[in-house]
Amino acid sequence: MTTTRIPYADLPVAARRAVETRTGPALKVESEAEGFNSEIAARLITQAGEYYVKGLRADHRRVWTQAREAEVNPYVHGIAPALLARVEAAGWDLLIFEAVDGHHADYRPGSPDLPKVVDVLRRLAETPCPPIELRYAEQRLARYAAWPEDLDHFAGNALLHTDWHNTNVLVTDQGARLVDWAWATKGAPWLDAAYWVIWLIASGHDPAAAEEWASRVPTWQTAPAKGIDAFAIANANMWHEIGGQDPDAWTAQMLAAAERWRNHRTT
Template sequence: MATIRIGLDRLPPAARTAVEEHTGPLLTVEEAAEGFNSEIAARVTSTTGTWHVKGLRTDHPRAWTQRREAALAPFLTSLAPALRWRVETAGWDLLGFEALGGHHADYTPGSPDLPEVAALLRRLSETPCPAIELRHAEQRLKRYAAHPDDRRFFAGTHLLHTDLNNANVLVDEHAPGGDRARLVDWAWATRGAAWLDAGYWVIWLIAAGHTPASAERWATQIPSWHTAPTEGITAFAAANHTLWNEISTADPTPWTQRLAIATTTWHEHRKGI
């Protein structure tokens, strides 16, 4: 379920003061419309710079997501916005990230963003997994695997993002260095098989209008996809079909319904292979 969003102006004064120790007095605060995990999500500016601020109360059930993002940030050079500061005070945990330019990736067929996202996932697949506490893919998918033995396909030692929602990918044609796409929101980072993020991308591509065959062709642009056994891909599609049908039944919003339809479509396609 989505976390209820509140405005930065509702922070305790001590927390707001602690933020402004890093930023200086805030001139503008633009609340973010996207994202489901944070109580605070805003782009803020002062005379000294611009930041994206994410925050949760320290007693929030998902407070661990803040700690995970903070722990991961130093290892995500060229993949994600840099973490500039962190504030833990007055019952709040607040992260101040580099504010990225650009737009949310367009996943629809023919989009010029698709090669940029493929390049981003190639960079991610080449990034060493840091020795920090992360959930394991085979455990996350345990309840949804069609057969207990299927979990072996999901296990591995690679760093995964696992939430390839196009709103989590920012593409900036003017980014320095040629790396135009970045991934935000690493709350669900996981350790697992190298090819799984390409598989998660397949789901979102189908949800954006691709056929399963077209989505899988894009996945082939990521070398790790070629390490996936055919039966492993089929098992992954089946597990996500079960997962998203459960989610969409409990929370029948348009976007969960769209993902349920996409995973059902992929699952049916894989059964025919």
């Protein structure tokens, strides 16, 4: 479910003052249109530099995602933009990140961004799972697995991002960076590559080609074939639930991709 986006200027004065105490006065504000989870998403240009601010009202039902991002950030240095401050003021919970110049990853066949995504997947897989509270992959997929024993394939001790929407991958001159860690999860190390497969299929790859890209991530080699089958089935079930009876065009595209992959793995 998307969250209604409001302009930075519509924040309470006290909230903006709390942000700009840390960034310096905003000389220019550029609203960010992409993303589903934040009520505020804006780039602030100040005399001291540029910053990215995102946030939710303190009483928003998903405000816990702000805390999750703040907790994860110190452990993903070099993979994610650095979090500079968390501000809680005037009924708002706001995160201030370093601004990163780059473009959203292009997942289409032949894109020069694909090797860079493989590289950030590899670097993430090499990152130790932090000692913070995270949901477990087998918990998140429990409602969608075909059989209870399938969940054993998803368990593990790796830090996972899990949301490989292309807007969450910023391609810079220094490589790809991952943003929006709201759904950070602990699980089997191959799962992030598997989540990426569905996005590749939705972007025009056939399932075999998508899996070939995933296979370039070393952790993919640790995945049992039955585990990949179980994951493809569970994700198709998940997208069916998300889509409901009348999915919008974007959700229908993702559902179709998940179904193609499930059929590829099971027929």
